Amino acid sequence: MPSDCSIVWLQRDLRLDDQPAFAAAVARGQPVIPVFIHSGAGGNGALGSASAWWLHHSLTALGSQLENIGSRLILRSGETQTVLDQLIQETGATAVYWSRRYEPEHIVREQHLLSKLRQRGLTVARFNSSLLFEPGEVQTRTGTPYQVFTPFWKSVSPRLSAISAQPEIKALRRPATWPASESLTAWQLLPSIPWDGGFYHRWTPGEAGARQRLKQFLKNAVFQYATDRNHPAQTGTSRLSPHLHFGEISPHRIVLELHQQLGVIPDDARIFLSEIGWREFAHHILYHFPQTPQEPLRKVFQRFPWNQNQPSEWRAWTHGQTGYPIVDAGMRELWTTGWMHNRVRMIVGSFLTKDLRISWYEGARWFWDTLVDADLASNTLGWQWVGGCGADAAPYFRIFNPVSQGEKFDATGDYVRRWVPELARLSNPWIHQPWNAPDWELTQAGVRLGETYPAPIVDHAKARVAALAAFQSIKVTDSQCD
DNA sequence: TTTTGAGTTGTTCGA
DNA sequence: GTCGAACAACTCAAA
16 A cells, blocks of 8 residues: 655665765655666666676665665666656655766656656655766856866865765665565676676775775875875775765765865875866766767867777787786786776776777777776766877877886886786886896796787887877868868 | 967987 | 977867
8 A cells, every 4th residue: 555655766876875865855754765776778878797796786785774774775677767657656655866867868868757757746856966066067157068177177176175965864764565676686787607706805895895995095095195096006096986986985975074084185185186076077078078978079080090800909908918018917907806097097098099099989898898987977088088089188199108107107016916927927127028028037937928928919119100190190181171 | 359378197309 | 317398289268
């Protein structure tokens, strides 16, 4: 027998802290039904394998959190509208609350849903809980969207000190009878082939894991962030990205904790804040330029001569077998842990787009499937940036040299040794360029190039020249103006 | 409307 | 070894 209650539809806000949708439902006073809807739909929204792994564990964590406060997480699968209609009918709910998403297809879907539900007389409210500044509310003086990070961040950062967060939800009124829930296991989000062994000791999906990561980060790393964040062998970054993506922690809470714990913000922490700013900027760009997951923001790149059909190069890159140690280390870290250090993301991205001249789009798709923090906004911005075709993109001549990047940011070779163990016994001078090592050194280290570790699949110096020429070829010239 | 200064994360070359 | 300049031209954002 249906009786009045409120539905809280959860998406990428899998937490109880700073949760305006829950807060609104609590304020309304009726029983609350938290629901997560799994859609098997394709398109940009289709879950990558690593993200599916994370989602499984995040939902498990949220489920127990809710049970601890006398509630429950209802799992349903299918098309959102249909599932919600069904649930409203079953429960007699008269209100639906949720936190909004900003990806193009979600904007359309939510708009549709909003008007449908309102038409039927339901109380509907949605909230911003995943961004500090909603894309619609930030614009230049002439009313256009920012396309350059620095002025964007300059214009909003004065408002950082006024950021607030809502207290954690401690209790939810339960309905007289719970609607049925599907079984999480039946969704088969976990891999059938166990490639996720390396994930478990690296990650703790869920809100508690997120808060722990933040706490850890604010204790030490944040004070050396400016330099340490560039060294992939160290834990110099926050590693909050997957937690943020799934909304296990809100950016508001991060900013607030930072201000509360540090008082006056040191320069290193300010750089960390600007990384939060890049996350905001990425969503802002995606919101205003919704075609960017498929198309370069800079139109001239539509005629960039990307290499097509490079199956062996592609395979070498994805499998960490390019013969460039820092690139291979990164790709293997990604495969093993579902994550890659940001410095190394730039290096492997530059290698794919400049050295192999394979489109940023292919790289983005690979990352989408393999990253636990895969996020349409950040992934798109990052890949277009490294490909040179996006917002505030790297200038064409900024082509990373995988050897000097390795020597600069992994000077001790620890990162390479960890992920490319077949090179572990090489000494520092050669760890980033084994092909230049003297024969005796290779022998002593047990390295046989082309057998135990690949010879470089491209000559970087030549590839660089070719990449520069390719950039030259898309330059707007007088002859193209007539 | 026009002008001006600036633009995440690099590399190479030559002095 | 270290340092500064060149590497294009364009577009953005503000004055």
